[in-house]
Amino acid sequence: MVSKGAIQVEGVSKIYSNGVVGLDNINLSIKPGEFVVVIGLSGAGKSTLLRALNRLHDVTAGTIKIDGDDITKASGKKLRNMRRNVAMIFQNYNLVKRSTVAKNVLSGRVGYYSTWRSAFGLFNKDDQNRAAKSLERVNLLDKYYTRARDLSGGQQQRVGIARALMQEPAVFLADEPVSGLDPKTTKLVMDDLKRLNDEDGLTVVANLHSVDLAMAYATRIVGLKAGKLVYDKPIGEVQEEDFTEIYAEAGDKK
Amino acid sequence: MMPELPKRSFLKEWHVIGFSLFLVFVILILMSGKSTGVGQDFSWDQFSDLWIKMSKPDWSYLPSVMKPIEQTVQMALAGTLLGGVAAVPVSLLAAKNIVKNAFVRGLVRFLMNLTRSLPEMLLAALFVAVVGIGAFSGMCALAVFSFGMMFKLLYEAIETIDEGPIEALKAAGANSFQIIVYAVVPQVFNQFLSFFLYTLEINIRASTVLGYLGAGGIGLYLNTTLELFRYDRTSIVILAILAVVIVVDVISNQLRERLA
Numbered sequence: 001m002v003s004k005g006a007i008q009v010e011g012v013s014k015i016y017s018n019g020v021v022g023l024d025n026i027n028l029s030i031k032p033g034e035f036v037v038v039i040g041l042s043g044a045g046k047s048t049l050l051r052a053l054n055r056l057h058d059v060t061a062g063t064i065k066i067d068g069d070d071i072t073k074a075s076g077k078k079l080r081n082m083r084r085n086v087a088m089i090f091q092n093y094n095l096v097k098r099s100t101v102a103k104n105v106l107s108g109r110v111g112y113y114s115t116w117r118s119a120f121g122l123f124n125k126d127d128q129n130r131a132a133k134s135l136e137r138v139n140l141l142d143k144y145y146t147r148a149r150d151l152s153g154g155q156q157q158r159v160g161i162a163r164a165l166m167q168e169p170a171v172f173l174a175d176e177p178v179s180g181l182d183p184k185t186t187k188l189v190m191d192d193l194k195r196l197n198d199e200d201g202l203t204v205v206a207n208l209h210s211v212d213l214a215m216a217y218a219t220r221i222v223g224l225k226a227g228k229l230v231y232d233k234p235i236g237e238v239q240e241e242d243f244t245e246i247y248a249e250a251g252d253k254k
Numbered sequence: 255m256m257p258e259l260p261k262r263s264f265l266k267e268w269h270v271i272g273f274s275l276f277l278v279f280v281i282l283i284l285m286s287g288k289s290t291g292v293g294q295d296f297s298w299d300q301f302s303d304l305w306i307k308m309s310k311p312d313w314s315y316l317p318s319v320m321k322p323i324e325q326t327v328q329m330a331l332a333g334t335l336l337g338g339v340a341a342v343p344v345s346l347l348a349a350k351n352i353v354k355n356a357f358v359r360g361l362v363r364f365l366m367n368l369t370r371s372l373p374e375m376l377l378a379a380l381f382v383a384v385v386g387i388g389a390f391s392g393m394c395a396l397a398v399f400s401f402g403m404m405f406k407l408l409y410e411a412i413e414t415i416d417e418g419p420i421e422a423l424k425a426a427g428a429n430s431f432q433i434i435v436y437a438v439v440p441q442v443f444n445q446f447l448s449f450f451l452y453t454l455e456i457n458i459r460a461s462t463v464l465g466y467l468g469a470g471g472i473g474l475y476l477n478t479t480l481e482l483f484r485y486d487r488t489s490i491v492i493l494a495i496l497a498v499v500i501v502v503d504v505i506s507n508q509l510r511e512r513l514a
Contacts, residue, residue: 054425084427094418099440107436111427118428119435160422167426 004067004085005032005170005203007053012062014048014227022048023059024227030220032170035197035204037214039231040224040246046207049224050173053205054086055079066171084111087164088173091180093156097149101140101159104148105131108166127166134162138192154185161192172196174206178213190217211243307485308492315487319475319494325389326471327498329464330457333396338404338450340397345408346434351417363409370402374460378469389470396461400453407449408442415441444513451506458502462495 007030014022023045030036038046051057053064055071063070071082087108095104109127110118123131135141138158148156157177164172174193178186194217196202208214214221221238223231223246231246265271346352348362372380377398381391419437428436465473472495479487 080427088425092418094422096419096440108426110432115431
């Protein structure tokens, strides 16, 4: 088993340029192979936290170490290589809808290629096989030549997973991966994530809205509220009542 | 019984403001017509003479306009291609979602607007003066014109793309160039082809008159036949231009529909 994919978040704050506090002094230590689900109300900072982990967002203060390397200080080639190691799937799938599934999946590999080789789409045989294998793992190999826009939402998300797998990541971030999907597709996508977590030992950090899903898949649940980390327990110690506190709003009755 | 409608004021009931404005515009148009001399010295005899002569085309002239027509199409094709291809990198520099630096973007747009402010006839006159008489200056003029036009259409198209794939490629560790190749280009490629065809349509039409300025193509023949009062030949030239424009329009429309 790989023992990569440790995340060390220390004193991370994020204040947006308009003064809104996105994250407020977050401390979080994630061990390799954990399946962490982040829950909280909309606007609590879940997406901001996830995007800070691969530096799609810059943080205002604090450090984020992925396997000991601080991603908040990295730049240029080093940052790109670190990002390669931290794959992500998105709420809106973020596929190029006009392109084929194959091209979308292969695009997850460009971080390993020089500018010129990738510009002409010169992927080597190994990576073409890798793309086929990634698609096979999410059971979509038969859609290899289909255009992404012709797939259903659930299928698009699983293509997103296949694309992320091309990075051979140690950490897998999932930003509300199943919002907008029906229960059956939701299960397919979540099972795919769980399998990567079990079989490849990937560290998974997922934002979810559904408490039931969090309980079913997580090994650890983290709660955010107004940018603060208010909850952090392994799944064995989580009680149903705990969620009312996380989801409580200022005006709610106790 | 009819239900009673709410009362309106006299002004609104009789649309006084609308009618007054209409009257003012009519008077203004009549006045400007008078001051610019519209309607004076118009000879209906000359006009009908031209039509009568043109209605009997000199078909024997047709073979001699084929060569310049061909040249016109070549000018338009080469000019559009050169200008269109050159516009791609520059339009990326002007797109808000690609270049975050507002100063660079502003500078690029300003320079491009300068290019675009020159109409193709003026460009042709400039190139004839610099390069000399011939189809080459016509092509140069069309290239610069297409460059400005394609630039504007393209950067606006780039600004409307879905930003999701850009984020995804960034998260995969791609560099800026790879992001453009994998997340931006596939999203705008069909539009690029469509704009190219549209610009080609416009350039075919424009290139027919560039010959007036000595910039090559069929325009020269239009000029000569008119000056020699050979209206029977002028009509051949016009018919030839019409045929080319229609053919290019039909092909371009068909292709663009399929690209959408």
